[in-house]
Amino acid sequence: MKKLFISLIMLVSVQVIGKTAEPYPLEYWALRNVISNVEISPDGKHVALMKIPTKDGDPIIEVYPTSNLNEEPYRVNSDPMEITQFFWVSNDVIGMRLRQKVRDRIEGFNQGVYEYLLASVDIRRNKMQKYDQLGAEMENVLPGKKNRIIFSYLPGGGDSRLNRAFRPRTYYELNLKTGAKKLLMRGKLDMGQVEFDANGKPWLARGFDIGKGELIWYERLTNQSKWTEFYRQDEDSFETFRVEGFDVDKPHLLFVNAHNGHDKAGLWEYDLKVGAYGELIYRREDVDVSGTRYHTNSWEQADRVTGVVYAADNVKVEYFDEVEMATQRQLEQVVPNAHYVRINSRSRDGSSMTIYNVGPRDPGTYYLLHGGRLTKLGSRQPLLEAEKLADVRYIKYKARDGRTIPAYLTVPKGKPPFPAIVMPHGGPFVSELALYDEWAQMLANNGYLVLQPQYRGSRGLGLDHYQSAFIDGGQGGKKMQDDKDDGMLYLVEQGWADPDRLAIFGWSYGGYAALVAASRDEQIYQCAIAGAAVSDNQMQVNYYRTRLRGASKIEQLSMWDDSLSPIEAVEDVNIPILLVHGDVDQRVPPEHAEKYRKALMELNKPFEYVELDGADHFSNTLFYHHQKTLYESMIGYLAEDCGPDGL
Known part of the structure; x- marks a missing residue:
């Protein structure tokens, strides 16, 4: 070499x-x-x-x-x-x-x-x-076994609906010096996701009971010679049950991130000897517990949990x-x-x-x-x-139906009111934390106030906030869209934003939200920038409709079947649009952009289109030339083509 x-x-x-x-x-x-x-x-x-x-x-x-x-x-x-x-x-x-x-x-x-x-x-x-x-995916660097790791992969024949839904994996131990590998476990439906300790011993597994429609958890901490079932959860449940680790001093006690009947997820003990929850270790009223912190010395204390993590304005740890x-x-x-x-x-x-x-x-x-x-x-x-x-502020505002929406506000240099851009995250059912957001900082550096709302459907803010996006029918383009608009109107009311210089920019679901915004009757934006946008709800959900089960089926089908579809509202587009799409986007294939552009052209709606050659959906496939093209297109469009006089 x-x-x-x-x-x-x-x-x-x-x-x-x-x-x-x-x-x-x-x-x-x-x-x-x-x-x-x-x-x-x-x-x-x-x-x-x-x-x-x-x-x-x-x-x-x-x-x-x-x-x-x-x-x-x-x-x-x-x-x-x-x-x-x-x-x-x-x-x-x-x-x-x-x-x-x-x-x-x-x-x-x-x-x-x-x-x-x-x-x-x-x-x-x-x-x-x-x-x-x-x-191959790296599963575990084995501190107790020199030059060895555990890796896993999805074996062939992965077109099965259940294989894709529950992803049973096959596990090998690999000697990086010699290249020799040893089969540890072959994935199967009833036990397909395995965790190993620092010495390579399996201690946790998850499977699926197809007959009963239940997720199953197994352990090998109380009896290392065999797997013991210790918990079941109906596949239709929206509650979290996630094993975060075990107490190395009392291995029969698990650390579990779970709702356990509450709106906000907390960290609980789960006692394997009695098969039940034990003490509540930590829970908050404002946000979910997001995980645990392991010991910083991963070579000597790899399995030791040292704290519980949550996130609001920042990532914070309560240490043990x-x-x-x-x-x-x-x-x-x-x-x-x-x-x-x-x-x-x-x-x-x-x-x-x-x-x-x-x-x-x-x-x-x-x-x-x-x-x-x-x-x-x-x-x-x-x-x-x-x-x-730019500074980032953590704010909260009320949506029109009274729901509290947390948000991150990136504030440019200068004095308000600023031209403002709402930038909804993708997903939509994910957590977002604006530690450092390159897009928001780039826009703020060019003079724009940027709002990143944690609209209903965002995770990490409790079950009610998450489920409110789809439990009574999909709210995409409806209440989820109101949350974004109401945030911008709040900024105008507070004197932060100029009411005549508002725009929306998003990627993936955020791009979908930008397309929906372009067709709203009560229009508050001067333009929309839609990146990697879902333009046809049914085309998108049909890619994976047959692979869905349980809670994810309720979530996804309610969201996309019942929400507004941009392709059906092209006639109502009333502001200019900049469309951006990668030509090898695997998550939202380019057909979405092609179909929407054709409809815009047929109706003589104002738009521009930028295609990123060789770009996939995800940020790690956006190279220098992709990002340069994206940023130049955005800043130029905002300055010159966003509304009558630019933003």
Whole structure:
């Protein structure tokens, strides 16, 4: 394997911008993450990072000795494949996940143009290996087994409705030194999703009882010689039951994220000896518990749960472990622009670590703590200065029917009222947290106030808020749309937004919402920008209608069957539209854009269309040239073609 020397041209040839009101060149925002995935080796002697060294380049891995960060690094690339992730497996071996574009067109819904492989590199022996199992997913780096990991994949014949719905996987242990693999478990419907501990022992599994329509959970903590069923849940239930870990000191106690009859999900004990919930560990009245925090030393304490996590204005942790809490609080005091600070890797002896911070004024910065000294390793976006980024506020407002809608508000420099853009998230049934949102920051840098509403249907805010989007019929284009409009009207009322300069921009479901907005009778927007938009509800849901069961069937069919469909309302379009779509979008195939454009042309409605050549639906398939085209199209359209005089 050749070592490559490629200078980081963005860092050495940048013209530094002073503190002016001028926005950054859009090329700055278009860059993919310059540095990411920074991790320290188990012995603390090396730190590795993934770097994209040129604006059009592919990621490489650089490995530095922690004793001398100025030393020429060891470099790894995987040409013609692209490195998407890496992880230390031992002091000398790094595992990697690779992808390669293998076809020019998609092969149907959720069948993209990339194939994926696992690989490894031994930095001491300068040897790289690729492993031949396509679609392999890394499940567990085994701290107790040197140079070994557990990976899984979906076996052939995955066209079955039940296989796709419950995704039974097959599991192997792989020796990254020799390439030898050992079958651990072959996935099957009644036991298809397995968790392994730090030593590779299976301890949790989930399956499905097709006759009764129930999800089943099994454990091997109380009796390691066999699987024992301990919980069942009807497939029609919307309540969460998710095992987050186990108490390493009392292994019969599980940590479970569950509603357990409440609106907000909390963290509970579940006692395997009695087969019932135990103590409520933590629950809130405003948001769901989102998960647990594991010990930062994943080599020595991989299975130890140290805290419970929730998110509102920021990610917050209630710690069980006082040492972990004290370490976290100290780091928050010394990291610049500290917002969401996290130890993302640690040496086996605990003395050295890498730290990551991200927030409205930090696109993501990595630090190394070694030998008692904190050193900045680099930023995801080194051209963006903290003082030129925008503040983000967490607000709440009332929708017209009285429902409270939380939202994130990204505020540009200057004095209000601002031209404003509502930017609904995709999904729609997901959680969103605006730690650092590139689209919102790019728009704010160009003078726009950006609202990201957590409209009904958004997860993380309790069952009622989630189910209100579909439980009495799909509310897409109805109450879900009112939530977005009401947020903008609230900003106008509060003096934040100019009522004559409002627009909507969204991607995926957000793009659908933008198309719906363009046809509303009570029009408040001057234009709509719809990216990767669902234009035909029935065409979209028919891609997967026959694969749905249980609660997901109720959710999806109610949402798309009962909601407004943009293609049926083209005649009512009353504002200009910018359509953007990737030509290999596997999640919302390009036929949506083609069908909607044809209808717009037939009715002589004002629109522009931008196609992103080679772009899929997801952000990790948007390369520099895609993002540059997207941002230039958006900013130009907003300035010149959004309404009579531009926004």
